[in-house]
């Protein structure tokens with residue numbers, strides 16, 4: 001199957017780009033030049049399958065980039081389109097063939113590659129975009145894994161946040177994503193953290209694998225979500241040695257109340273929105289972004305049902 005030298009194929013970025021594209025059906029001509037071998041490998045794996053024959057094509061015989069209906073010339077046995085400037089334009093095979101990306105393949109591959117140890121199978125949380133995969137054992141840590149794609153926009157992030165709210169990670173929670181521009185300062189519920197698939201996906205000797213060393217080191221960097229359940233409550237409280245943060249908690253209270261009013265009145269769509277509007281009035285010398293995170297997190301703690 002591995003007909004190509006691996007260094008000539010950038011499979012993981014291509015996979016992530018296809019996962020994030022606005023349409024699952026695409027033509028090879030829409031991709032950057034040089035993706036042909038990568039597409040062939042993805043087709044061999046089952047990541048992409050043949051899509052429907054397109055009805056229209058964008059003309060490249062003139063400079064107008066106009067769409068044109070694809071027609072069949074029965075005499076010449078070929079497909080063509082008509083351009084007002086160039087006349088009849090015969091179409092190449094690449095214009096007539098489409099591929100369909102299969103996001104479920106990616107979710108199932110993650111389950112096999114991590115691997116997920118819980119037997120329940122994946123559950124869709126947001127249709128076509130977010131799946132709860134289950135738990136994976138990484139050393140002594142049980143990691144609850146979500147796969148999310150197309151979560152770059154604020155609206156998609158809001159959907160992800162509400163989908164995660166009822167999901168409680170065993171030890172740590174990871175949202176593996178193909179979205180490159182997810183807002184890293186967004187506080188996900190229940191201690192979930194984003195992990196870019198590009199950081200752990202590797203194409204090695206004709207196989208798509210998870211780079212476990214990178215996965216482990218990323219997990220070690222995480223803050224951890226909930227306190228270990230067996231620990232007595234008093235010890236947990238004693239471990240919190242951050243008086244400054246406690247001070248902010250008192251000082252932030254009026255702002256949190258104001259955020260609540262904003263959200264109730266529809267002046268802000270969500271805690272992050274409200275926090276952005278008020279962050280410049282928050283105490284402390286920190287960055288605006290960290291104040292936004294602090295306020296949004298405090299709000300979610302104070303009003304968990306919202």
Ligand SMILES: [Zn+2]
Nearest residue numbers: 059061062083
């Ligand atoms: Zn034209």
